[in-house]
Amino acid sequence: MDACSTPMNAPAASLAIDEARYLAEQRRLALQRRMLPVLGIVGLLIAWWAVIAGFNIKPFIAPSPLLVMQTIIQKRDLLLQNLGVTALEALFGFILGNLAAILVASVFVHSKILQWIFLPIAVAINAIPVVAKAPILVLIMGNGMAPKITIAAMVCFFPTLINTVRGLEAVNPQIMDLMRILSATRTQVYFKLRLFSALPYLFSALRIAASMCVIGAIVGEWIGSTQGIGAQIIQATYNYDSPLLYAAIVMSAFLSGLFYVVIALLEKRIVKWSASH
Amino acid sequence: MDACSTPMNAPAASLAIDEARYLAEQRRLALQRRMLPVLGIVGLLIAWWAVIAGFNIKPFIAPSPLLVMQTIIQKRDLLLQNLGVTALEALFGFILGNLAAILVASVFVHSKILQWIFLPIAVAINAIPVVAKAPILVLIMGNGMAPKITIAAMVCFFPTLINTVRGLEAVNPQIMDLMRILSATRTQVYFKLRLFSALPYLFSALRIAASMCVIGAIVGEWIGSTQGIGAQIIQATYNYDSPLLYAAIVMSAFLSGLFYVVIALLEKRIVKWSASH
Amino acid sequence: TVEALGAEDGLINLQLGYIAGADQIAEVTARALGYFKDEGLTLAIQPGGPSVDGLAVVASGRFEVGEISSSPSIMLATSQGIPIQSFAAGLQRHPYGYFSLKKNPVHTPQDFIGKRVGVAPTGVILLRLLLAKNKIPESQVTIVPIGGDMSPLLIGRVDVVTGWLSNTSSLRALGDERVGLTLWDAGVHLYAWPYYATQSTLQTRPDLLVRFLRATARGWHVCRTQPDRAVDYLMKDYPQLNREDERAALAIKLQCALDDETVANGWGTMNADRWQQQITQFDQLGQFSGHVPTVNEVMTTAILDKTRAVRMAV
């Protein structure tokens, strides 16, 4: 917690030097922020490998990361193709689910009555497991991408709804007073105040959703699909092909991570006013 | 948006009258807050019934709410017993998962380095579908309640983690400065400042988790269980007993709703300083 | 209406109860060789999955034909008043069975006594059928609910697990130590891979089903006579499969698909008495939560009768 650097009696430390020091520090931090996650993932792989090797776990129970890597490299075409399908489903689900959640949250924040009526419905519907919704979805949408996207969207919806409702309400009451004095319309209050106030909550929700939508797409594929990581997981499970199963899981984890990183970068781009301090 | 009540020239409106008016208004609001959700749920049931009746949907695709209610009443003993099992798993999973998430978030907020290393791991692990984790859990924990609780906990973990990390960091920088001048220890900053600042985010996360943990417990039961709503859902599905399936789903939705309400009430009790305004 | 969605001319959707793959080798072969086209059909295989067994989808009229893993599903569905009927059986002998290790084997039903048997929740009833059939009290066996995988056997948590003999890939995990006892050998005679359709399809468009069955039967013929070629077609459609495993699996599937019954009545044949037996067994265990179905509700030989020639040629 020691904020004071060691005393330094250089008579005139120039702006340029300080600026260079600041930039160097920023670069160091940026590098750290990029390298440490890699360290974490590598550490996870090593831990995984150590458990497999140390406890002498047989490959059909859990394969070693090396074997999984081999499998990934061997079947990369197949895996990447499936990954693409799942990624597309997850992406569309992400967009749809979050848009819907933000929309509904926006309605809720404008009408407490609608919120009190419809939030319990959202809670109830969110509590229905996918298996129960699946037959109806297949019936309505068939076996294409649509039901998978829908399931991914449903999985994203609820967390974003809850967080966004709260975020849209987390306005500074003083600024709300200002908007009122300016006779801002609800739309203006929404777009100029609420949306910005909601950003921290919204991005928190989007990070959650980024991770969830991939799961949603995979679970969605379990209602009937020949393509996608989810189908591959089922296939591998059915065949007790643990290396392939784990390869598919690694792929889905990778996809989740990718989504997460994109959202984090997006947030950094959008929320730039709180950069300092 | 008209805040000014109609002019009222009563010479001396007494405090007692104003207070009575305030209390009456509070009561009216409280009543509304209690009745509107009931209206919502009743509306949902009516809509369900209307769709079934209107489109002439056959019971094996979706039974009417009346039939489901009948089933619930008929099989209430069985359903309640199973509900109890699932509720217990969900509750323990909720407590465990959220505690773990809060704990990890607390570590993260104290060490950015640990956060950058371990958050990616959390993202990766969260991306693994339950089916893939289940065999390993069963391997380690056997067939009792433990793996179900673990799965419910895992489902709660991630959203709470993300929200709590953000909440713990959402401190007023001025008050943070104050704590620093007081040379507050990290523990004190944590318990006297961060935890309170995190409450809105935390309760948002707990609402999400309240809904999710029930799903987690149900999915957990699918990896092997004879008891619980999840087992009942599997059984009903296998037997094409859609009234029973829907009865089980209604039970799980009810449980989710109950959890949600408890959390909402808890929040109202704890966060009382922002009551006015 | 939902029916309208699936009514495209010449298109026939086969809804599976599970993922698409090796079990559809005959259909895939037939499609590859143009047998469906010969019948004026275009076959679309619609996979199911762990979350959807497809029966409701077919029953609602969305897709025309369904295939499900085991005959009990048909009986349970009709018991609930779902208007479907089985019109052919893919396999005569159910390849589902119980697997144990040589050091603690289950060779015969009697060996189950004192064992811990790991079964998925939906498999419990099949084990109970087996025990009832062999007059073994259920109390003598410990049923351990597990998910669908074999690791509990490998780590010694249970002594017996369940699985499909036809799924060679999955059995590899057990290696040489494997001891198998099929439901069939234990005296429980279920059909596997029964085909079904709604009663309305059976009545209004029987000829669609006839053509479907004819093409499929010709696929089976190729499977029997040129198994390597069939596996080639399978691998082409499902490249993620393992060729050697599927070649071995096909041999087992053929054994299950073609037996004395089919010598007499052709591939796919069904026997009303055997259906009745299954219904009775299920009823005795109190499995019908709806009404107890009659044989005529559950199955029909109408389509079989019209395709006898082709089926006899398999």
Add this chain to the structure above:
Amino acid sequence: MNADTDMTAAHSPARELRGAGDAVAGHAISCRDIVVRFFSERRSVTAISGLSLDVPEGEFLTLLGPSGCGKSTFLRVVADLLAPSSGSVTVLGDKPSRARANGDVAFVFQDAALMPWRTVLQNIELPLEIAGKSPRKHRVRTMELLDLVGLSGSENAYPNELSGGMRQRVSIARALIGNPRVLLMDEPFGALDEIVRDRLNDEIRRIWKETKLTILFVTHSIYEAAYLGERVLVLSANPGRVRDIVPVPLPYERTLEARETPEFVSLAARLRRTLETC
């Protein structure tokens, strides 16, 4: 300064029309027996009790009173941010909500209430955006205001990069940009140094004289209250009520030297005595 960009010159025909209508009513703000109470589960506070007041149009009224006496609360009632528990208020001859909706009321809050995600410039332009006017067209005007509050050069800074006084000055510029007819200022200059404060005091009087707007100005400085206002309203606390309304005997045109006149000194002394017994 040419007429087009002069911040005092933007009288639209519509405003002229409304102005004529209000002249009949005569009072910019008129309150009768206002009572404001705050309730919570634990306690109830009477912030204002039986306040009656008429503020003619075009008056510069300053408000003095002990901390917590209800000055901010009163301004909030006038601005239609708070409904009084009882009593009636009219602003520009109409309900406060109407005056507000007409865009006639502006408010400088006790704290700056800036949007942290907007730069200084964007914060000042907010009222224009809300009113549906193009900020680009009024850029010259905005720049003049920035200059007035001494923030030229900081227009692209975000609020968290500003000092406390700079933030407050942004909020003053924001209040002035909309050409209000009633300006409510809650200790606007509290965080400013005396030099800037003196300059802004003169500027605000100049603006007031040129535009004939009505100003309610809360301050803690007796000198400021006396120097700025045509009348000084002194509120007493617990609960807030009118203690005294003191006309300021200073000439219409004032300079800082006015503070040295005996009238000013005795007025300040009187206000001080009144305040001491509040």
Add this chain to the structure above:
Amino acid sequence: MNADTDMTAAHSPARELRGAGDAVAGHAISCRDIVVRFFSERRSVTAISGLSLDVPEGEFLTLLGPSGCGKSTFLRVVADLLAPSSGSVTVLGDKPSRARANGDVAFVFQDAALMPWRTVLQNIELPLEIAGKSPRKHRVRTMELLDLVGLSGSENAYPNELSGGMRQRVSIARALIGNPRVLLMDEPFGALDEIVRDRLNDEIRRIWKETKLTILFVTHSIYEAAYLGERVLVLSANPGRVRDIVPVPLPYERTLEARETPEFVSLAARLRRTLETC
């Protein structure tokens, strides 16, 4: 007031000891060539440039300067909230972090910075809790402070139920409860009415005289700066640097009448002139 509860009497032996050690150093605060710069992606600001200053222990130094000249920034450097880009600072003969860690420094912020989830009483007691002292044992002291800032009766209110001035008074009481040796006050009385302000001015001088603490007091009021301080530090802006340090020729014992003396008037005039050219 008995000795036990007197807020000025709590000199622990440890403090005596430390006091003796520091006496050698002599300066409560000593700065050499401080430069403070703020960087962001878009711009860099030099808030303070080459500020050098010695504040003897026990001095009451007031700071004047135009808005944005770096007064708050300087206080933040002294309080170890901000590291200067270059230059050295010692507080009580040691690194600022050490002085802070010893609990010797207290800060009244420009805005109150209260915890919204704590009542008035709990907010004031926060420093006690942090220091591991029992708030219950010091309740008498807390009540005295509450009384000092005129908030008796509001101890159970939450901050959002208070007026702006009341909030600021809570934060003053909070700063005083810890018996600091260096008190940094950033416009503490800016939101207070003049009566309370005058009373607190006298109180703060009394406390200063009794406890011999060192006070750095930022104010925008020239009168306040002259009345309170032993010396007045005037900062100039862009970038902040020492413009002038003016000793106050008033007697040690001061009353409000001191403001009428010619020395005071001429000092105020000099400060005003200095400020005008900052």
